[in-house]
Amino acid sequence: MSLKGISPLSDEQQQQLSQVLSGLNVQQLAWVSGYLYGLSQGGVAPAAAAPAAASGSLTILYGSQTGNAKGVAESLRKLAADKGISVSVTAMSDYKPKQLKKESHLLVVVSTYGEGEPPESAVDLHEQLKKGKLGKLDGLKFAVLGLGDSSYEFFCQTAKDFDTFLAKAGGERVVESALLDVDYQAAAASWGEQALTSLAATLGGAATACVAGSVAQAVGHSQFGKENPFPARLSVNQKITGRDSTKDIRHIEISLEASGLHYQPGDALGVWFDNDTALVDEVLALAALSGDEATAHGTLRAALTRHFELTRLHGGFITGLADISGNAALQDLAGDKAQINALVASAQVVDVLKRFPTALTAEQLIGLLRPLTPRLYSIASAQSEVEDEVHLTVGVVRYPQQDGTLRSGAASSYLADRLEEGAEVRVFVEHNDNFRLPANPDTPIIMVGPGTGIAPFRAFMQEREAQGAQGKNWLFFGNPHFTQDFLYQVEWQRYVKSGLLSQISLAFSRDQAEKIYVQDRLREAGQEIYQWLEAGAHFYVCGDANKMAKDVQEALLEVIAKHGHKSREEAEEYLSELRRAKRYQRDVY
Secondary structure (H helix, E strand, C coil): CCCCCCCCCCHHHHHHHHHHHCCCCHHHHHHHHHHHHHHHCCCCCCCCCCCCCCCCCEEEEEECCCCHHHHHHHHHHHHHHHCCCCEEEEEHHHCCHHHHHHCCEEEEEEECECCCECCHHHHHHHHHHHCCCCCCCCCCEEEEEEECCCCCCCCCHHHHHHHHHHHHCCCEECCCCEEECCCCHHHHHHHHHHHHHHHHCCCCCCCCCCCCCCCCCCCCCCCCCCCCCEEEEEEEEEECCCCCCCCCEEEEEEECCCCCCCCCCCCEEEEECCCCHHHHHHHHHHCCCCCCCEECCEEHHHHHHHCECCCCCCHHHHHHHHHHHCCHHHHHHHCCHHHHHHHHHHCCHHHHHHHCCCCCCHHHHHHHCCECCCEEEEECCCHHHHCCEEEEEEECCEEECCCCCEEECHHHHHHHHHCCCCCEEEEEEECCCCCCCCCCCCCCEEEECCHHHHHHHHHHHHHHHHHCCCCCEEEEEEECCHHHHCCCHHHHHHHHHHCCCCEEEEEECCCCCCCCCHHHHHHHCHHHHHHHHHCCCEEEEEECCCCHHHHHHHHHHHHHHHHCCCCHHHHHHHHHHHHHCCCEEEEEC
C-alpha cells in the first residue's frame, strides 16, 4: 500500500525488509516501528541505538455473569502467550482492588446485566473505582472490552463505567474500548489483537504466561462444554406446582451417565434447545418462504429450528425489517427508541412479522436474526446425592399477546412441552465460583430463594447432608400460595425434622389481604439475622435480579443499620466487606 506523497518500496526492497523483520519478536517490532516513525519526522537515530527498556506485565481481569467474559479472557490469555507476553488472568471476585495500584498493564473484560449493572463478581471493584477509593492510577496502561446485548437500554454500561473510572484515575487508554453485542467472538479476537499489539511496545519480561486457578483447565475435566455439549437424556419432567397455580414450574432430571461431567452446588447447567416447529412454520409463512431454501446450516427450516433466536426479539430486527420493508408505520416505530424497547420487552420475532408482514429472502431473514444461545439454569442437586444425574427447577415462561396468542419461552417450553422422557437434550456445565458453600462445613448460612430461586439451595442442603455439616442453615422462601406453590415442600419438612434446616421463614404473598414477600420476613427477623452475620454466617440470594434481589438487598441494609446501630454509609460498607469476604453471594438473573 502506498501513502500519498511517498513512493512505495520496490519488490526488492520489500523482500529485503521482510528478511530483516522476520527474526524480530513483538517488542523488537514495536521498537522498530517507533524508530522508523522518528526518522520519518526528520529525527536522526544512530543505528546502534537500543530500544527503550520495556517493563511490566499484563493482568487480565474479567467480570462474568454467564461465562462469556471468562471465555473471552481465556482467549486473550492464549493470544498474549502466543505473542510472548507475560500475563495473568483473574476473576474480579478473586482480585484485591488495592492491587490495582501495582499494575502496569491491564485488560478488563466485563459483561453488563439488568439495568446497566455490573455482574456479581465485578461489584466490589466497580464500587471502589466509582467512589475513588483506590486513588490515582498514574502510569497504568489499560483497555476495556465489554459484552452486552444492544436490545437493552444500558448496553455495555459496566464496560463504559470501567473505561471512565480508569481514565479518570489517571490510567492511559491504549485503544478505544470495544462494546460488543451478543455475536461477539470475531470482534473480540480482532480487538484483542489490536490491544495486545499496542500494549506489547511497553511490556517486557520473560515470554511466559500464568493463569489464575479460576480460568486454568483442570486435569481430568470432561471433553464436553458449551461448544461441544453432551447429548444427555431427559429422565424426569414433573410439574411441582398445583393444578390451580398461576405458575407452571417443573422438576427436571437429566442423566449425565458416561459424560464425565462434574458440577458443584452453585453451578449452572447450560441447555441447548430447538425452536418450536409450529413457531418456525409461522415465521416462514409470514416471510413468504418455504423453508427449503439453502443456507450455511442446511435448509432454512433446519437453520431456524436449531441455529437462530426466534423468541428473543432485539432492536436490530425491528430497524432492519423497517429498512427492507419500506413500511412507513414500521419506519416510524423504528425511529423511536422508547417504542423499540417496549416492543422488545413484550414481543417475539413472529409478533413483529404478524404486525408488519414482509416478504423476505432467506438471506435477508437470517441477516435479521441473532445466533441461538443456550440458556443457563441453576442446578438443583448435588452430585454427592444424585451421582450421574443433574436436577433443574424450571419455570415455564408463557405470556399472552393482545391478539390472544400465547407465547412461550424457547428453552423452558422445550424442556416442559416438547421433549419426551428419554429424549436427547444437549447440555454442558457452567461453573460459578462466585456462588459456593463455605469451605468450613461448620459455618452457618442464610439462603433467600423465592420461586425457582430455591434451586441451588436444594443442592446446598443435599451437599451439607452428605458432608455431615454442623453449620446452621436458614431458608427464606416465597411464592404466591402455600397450597399451590410450596416447591419441594416434603423435602424441606424432612430437613426441618432432621434438624439439618435450623429455621425456615415462608412468605406466601397471596394467602392474606396484605402481600408478604421474603424481604418482609427478613426485616421481621432482623435482630437474629444480624446475630448470625456477626457469628460468621454466609448470606445467599438467588432469583429475579430486577426487583427481588434489589428489595432483599435493601432490607438487608436496613437490618444491618438498625440492629448494628450503624449509619446507612456504615451499613453499605459492612455489606461490601461481606461481599469481599465472599460471605454475601448472589446468583441472580
